[in-house]
Amino acid sequence: MRRLVCFVVSCLCATATLPAQQAAPQLAFESVPDFFKLPPGMNFGEVSGVAVNSKGHVGETSTGARRRSC
Numbered sequence: 001m002r003r004l005v006c007f008v009v010s011c012l013c014a015t016a017t018l019p020a021q022q023a024a025p026q027l028a029f030e031s032v033p034d035f036f037k038l039p040p041g042m043n044f045g046e047v048s049g050v051a052v053n054s055k056g057h058v059g060e061t062s063t064g065a066r067r068r069s070c
Helices: 002-016
Strands: 047-052 058-062
Touching: none
Parallel strands: none
Antiparallel strands: 047 058
């Protein structure tokens, strides 16, 4: 029981000395519904990267299921 009390007190003391985190800044953006047109049966899954090239073409990498012909 004594160890538990010591552990709780040390956790409280450790968190009390941490500096307060700043709030994240608001980012201005414009949402465009249905921007990407995917073939039937495909979805993005988890998108891990998005890039725009010098011509304005948007590309993405994702872990979504891909159709493969056998």
